[in-house]
Amino acid sequence: MNAIYEYFFLPLSPVLALVFAGLLLIVLECVSEEGLKPLKSTVAFLGPLISLYYVFQLSFTSGLAFSDPSSLTGPVWLVEFTKIYKLDGMTLNFFWAIDVFLLLTLLFFHSFYEEWLERNELLILIEFISVGMMILVSANDLLMLFLGLELMSLPTYVIVGFRRENVKSCEAALKYFLFGSFGTVLLLLSVAILYGQFGTLKTGQLQFLLAQTSNLSNPAVLVSLGLMLAAVGFKIGMTPFQMWLPDAYEGAPTSITGFMGSAVKLASFGLAIRIFGGVFLPLAEKWMGLMSWFAVISIFVGNLCALRQKNLKRLFAYSSIAHAGFIILGVAALPKDAQSQQMIYYYLVTYGMMFLGVFAFLNLMEQNGKSLEFSNLSGLGFRNPVLGIALAIFVFSAAGIPPTAGFFAKYFILFESVKTQGVLFAVLAVISSAMGIYYYLKVIVHLYMQDASGGSKLAVQSTSTYIAILICAASLLFFSIFPGRLGVF
């Protein structure tokens, strides 16, 4: 019993907290008592809070029994569990970020509780999506990786199409579902080929087998690598595979787009790190250059397409392709410098905070679900100074202007890229982001330098969304001064 606690419940506690919160919500859903509404949202908030507590507890406990399972004598499933579950500093960092993003998203939902009174399933689904993300980022085995990915993606397709009366929302869900499933199929095929060739799914064993020189030019390995590159590309929105992204981000309900762009993107890059920083690490020569080119093309495509957008939601969707390009540049630096993981993590979290903040803001401004355009922002900086400043911080961070965290995120990634790949990709990336500043500054111009007559008022008054926006904005400033404080390690 003790072994089960030390090797299973304790290391898994952040995940289990969310699982129990989700299951409790399902049980509560069966009781259609009006008075239970506050209880439901309390449970939804408690899940990530308790999970966060365990993340901190795990990070402060040194010499965890789990980290050295060699002396374990227990049931077969427990021994196997210690092999397929990876709990290191990076995993805990990702857990921390997933919990924080989930809490912030719940804060936005909280304000729309009245509107979505009948849709409590959203809370259940979003808790379990986070469980899937945690399983994904902690997977040390391709089977778990796949299960986590599916547990994350399938409910996400559903919540994208949550507003069934809205045609765009349905279209977005269908597109996201089709492209996402296609990516999943490619991933599964790649995994199947690897399994057929080597008879194992463990990351460590695969990495060891792939490192042998006879396998470097094995056709099966190369085909598997190509399929995996495409599959991961679909999931993270890398350029040749990014077609679904603007439509899906635009059509989804705004608060859910915020969650997709921050937490789902974070977990998808967790997948990329586990695959390309793990299994395919020995083949680095084969994919590093290609991936860097894809990254640079992503940055160009994202920024160029965003230039022409008037719709703010679509603009930030395109800009997210450009940001993904930057992060892919970091992934391409992984084989030569393992430190790059921290840089990717820093970029992902600060970018996620920016994205969540912007979409919470759009959520406040939207009237009757109509997407915002630039003109709606006119003069907002004077009518509502607090929100104006927060939005300015988000936009500066997205553009990469100091002293916001976005600048340091870009700086760290470019630093890694120059260190491992030379200056070519860094120069191209910088040229392209300079083009991006044009549309980011357009937002600032509308905020502070336009006549207020054309602007629209806030559609919703919501304290919890205000709090969430302020937390996001403050964290962007705080983490630029203390980059080391991000996460638990």
Add this chain to the structure above:
Amino acid sequence: MTDGIFIAIGIFTLLCGSSVILCKSPVYSAFSLILSFFGLAGLYILLESPFIAVIQVLVYTGAIVVLFVYVVMLMNPNSSGAYRNWIFMIVSAFLAWAVSLYLLKALTLGVAPAVGGAHALSLKEVATLLFTKYLWPFEILSIFLVVMIVAVFALAKQSKETPNE
């Protein structure tokens, strides 16, 4: 003897597979798919894994293709307007053929031919593995199923604002 059966089943499966693509009516395509799955099941039996053969028939023929047929019958798609781009089809067929040929080269290089090669898994062994070695992934799957039930419920539930006419 085995070679003869293999070739016969192989040709049968390929014919059924091509008729899935070439049939004009979606219902015929769905039924050709069932037949080709039966052919695949035969190949699995030849590989001495009857368990996978049974699962193949149960899951694909029993569940998935029946769903296909239901969807086809419910939607009643217009078969004459089927999108058919011959150049695209030929190019993709050629690509698939080339990649498969390239993959075949790997057969001689494999490190672990143990997959299915040594002995076929019996039902009991699969069940034992599922509840011992793969218990945790199995539990994740159970969570997954619960979540999907909730998700389907969320999609299918009638909302008060927009009653379905």
